[in-house]
Amino acid sequence: MNLHCLIGLIVCSPLTPAPEKFFLEDRHAEVIPSASELLSEMNPKAGKEREEQILAWLDKGFWPRYQSRFKPIQVIEGGHTLIYWVSADYLRLGSDADSVLIPLAWPAVRTLAARWQMLLPTAKMVDQIYQQSERVYWPHAYPATDAMSDTAVFSEHSEWVKERQGFDLYDFPLVAGHKKDLVASVRLLDKPEKLAIYGWHNLGNGTAIQPQSLWHADFYVDYSHGVRLVAPIAQLDGKSILLATLLKDTNLSRLVSFEGAYDICAVLRYACNDGKD
Numbered sequence: 001m002n003l004h005c006l007i008g009l010i011v012c013s014p015l016t017p018a019p020e021k022f023f024l025e026d027r028h029a030e031v032i033p034s035a036s037e038l039l040s041e042m043n044p045k046a047g048k049e050r051e052e053q054i055l056a057w058l059d060k061g062f063w064p065r066y067q068s069r070f071k072p073i074q075v076i077e078g079g080h081t082l083i084y085w086v087s088a089d090y091l092r093l094g095s096d097a098d099s100v101l102i103p104l105a106w107p108a109v110r111t112l113a114a115r116w117q118m119l120l121p122t123a124k125m126v127d128q129i130y131q132q133s134e135r136v137y138w139p140h141a142y143p144a145t146d147a148m149s150d151t152a153v154f155s156e157h158s159e160w161v162k163e164r165q166g167f168d169l170y171d172f173p174l175v176a177g178h179k180k181d182l183v184a185s186v187r188l189l190d191k192p193e194k195l196a197i198y199g200w201h202n203l204g205n206g207t208a209i210q211p212q213s214l215w216h217a218d219f220y221v222d223y224s225h226g227v228r229l230v231a232p233i234a235q236l237d238g239k240s241i242l243l244a245t246l247l248k249d250t251n252l253s254r255l256v257s258f259e260g261a262y263d264i265c266a267v268l269r270y271a272c273n274d275g276k277d
């Protein structure tokens with residue numbers, strides 16, 4: 001854990017010397033509208049129409065180019081060294097200069113993962129990402145109301161995060177703590193109508209304030225949810241491996257899973273075993 005990352009808004013040092021990688025670069029539009037423009041057209045309420053709007057804009061490439069920079073996460077455990085790559089921040093919509101953090105309902109997340117051939121993290125990976133982040137935030141919660149899912153509220157929460165991004169020691173740092181992750185869990189195989197969330201870590205001790213929960217139905221979404229993309233290809237002891245393959249292995253799955261081995265492709269409901277390096 002980055003134990004020196006325990007006071008205030010924090011800039012931390014990365015724990016791994018592995019290089020970042022670029023993914024999905026060909027999916028950006030040549031001209032990307034600002035978040036302000038897109039928000040003015042977005043449905044103010046959560047629901048199928050807003051999810052379809054967001055997916056259509058992402059398909060058009062209306063998301064920041066810098067989000068193609070994926071950061072390495074290094075795991076040394078059980079005699080193995082694993083490196084996998086994750087998006088530096090949660091999913092955003094808009095341009096590099098003006099973007100907004102975008103929560104999505106679980107069906108839309110699965111659709112995006114399939115279209116982009118990406119994975120979602122497990123709860124254990126969320127911990128690893130937080131522990132190796134270059135910057136961490138204290139979770140910022142709003143009162144529990146019906147407005148938590150409104151576009152205005154998730155835009156306001158995104159602005160709160162933006163106001164705390166003025167002090168950088170790294171270009172496009174790996175950041176965490178400001179969202180609960182939508183996670184892949186084996187329990188979703190038995191409860192396909194649910195979504196799984198985990199995270200919102202406590203700055204004081206690094207533990208997750210939000211334990212893994214399948215309380216909400218899969219269509220639920222609110223401002224606190226974040227979508228962290230995980231690249232399908234990893235390195236195990238210096239050799240390429242599909243994370244989906246690693247997660248099926250009884251022994252190797254322990255590197256990234258609290259829940260043992262399972263088929264993450266079945267959880268995400270697409271054939272994600274064909275990733276290319």
